[in-house]
Amino acid sequence: MTSIRDTAMEVLHSMYTTTELTMQESNPYAFTLTLPFKADSETVAVVLRFSLPDDYPANISISPSLSPLINGSNANIPNSIEDTLRSSITSFVAARLTGDADADVMIVYDVLQFVQGNDGGDDEGLSGVIDEIASAVSKHLEASTSSESNSNDNSSSNAASIVTMAAALSMSKTWHHSEALTSKGSVFVGSGTLIKSVDEVLPLMHSHSNQDTRHRKATHHMYAYRILQQSAERTIILHDNDDNGEDGAGRKLAILLENMIGSEVKGGGGLAFC
Structure with a gap:
């Protein structure tokens, strides 16, 4: 007999590619979803680490974050931006969780729809805070770009030295x-x-x-x-x-x-x- 968790996982596998959905080898009900959304002209990925416990759908474990990779750079995203993301998702999940064993089997799907701004109801999902996130990311990138331009020669030299040193060290x-x-x-x-x-x-x-x-x-x-x-x-x-x-x-x-x-x-x- 197919369990509720198995049903949820089957649906997720049908919805997302192996690039977006990464399974944890030691736990068939633990996985990571990486979902990109646009913040101005920069692609920022929302990284969601899920675990469906034995009592799912009464409870669900989720840890959201933003990918630190922006246009291929390793610029760190400020904590305040991630805090906005976490509080929005946490509030949404808290409102949906009832502790009832008969809760919606696809609450995990509801969470994903919310993150992608497709909640379908009165709630606009994360689209309500994307402008705030996009603005903060844009300002952060602008500051980073300005700082990088002031030390462009040093950065190029450092990047080259890292690659050169890496080649020597790896041997x-x-x-x-x-x-x-x-x-x-x-x-x-x-x-x-x-x-x-x-x-x-x-x-x-x-x-x-x-x-x-x-x-x-x-x-x-x-x-x-x-x-x-x-x-x-x-x-x-x-x-x-x-x-x-x-x-x-x-x-x-x-x-x-x-x-x-x-x-x-x-x-x-x-x-x-x-």
Whole structure:
């Protein structure tokens, strides 16, 4: 007998392409939908991470965000813009969830229609806040473009040096892989390698994300690094992580980093990313 969740998944698979709908290997009812919408002339993708629990459709788990990729750049979208997106979707879902086991089987479909501005009722869906999001994105891009134009020569030089350094580093690095990095029910592919300086972080991420198919398909990359610098006078630990809103995934990467490369990381340096 086909379950309610199976019915919902069948409908979603018929509606979206494999590019838009990405399934989580460890859970047949957990998936990510990447839906682009236009903000002025820039394409911004709404990334929705869903999980349909055992008691679906009485409850549903959804984590919305905006893709940090704008016209192929890695410009970070301000938190205030994503907050607008999250609050709008959260309010919509809260109004639809009744905790009733007999609730609409396709509440997940209703959420998607809302996000795409096709709710069909009096509610205009996200179209009511798209102007606000578009305006904020436009201003952010304008500021970024102005900043980039003022340092265009430096940027070009830096980009070239990253590519050159990436090519050199990739020849000498051994990558360690993990298939079991889990955060909030999502499973990520993790990779790690030894490094000696912060300057190696971006080139190595650039190199490895282009070479490894699994990383190349990622919507965005999370990373963590840890470097121990010792001298006669003092010991300094350089460390950072970025998870693009993935609730602590960057910290989990930092733990994965030490587990994968062990004592070498604690005594030297390492980079891990998904």
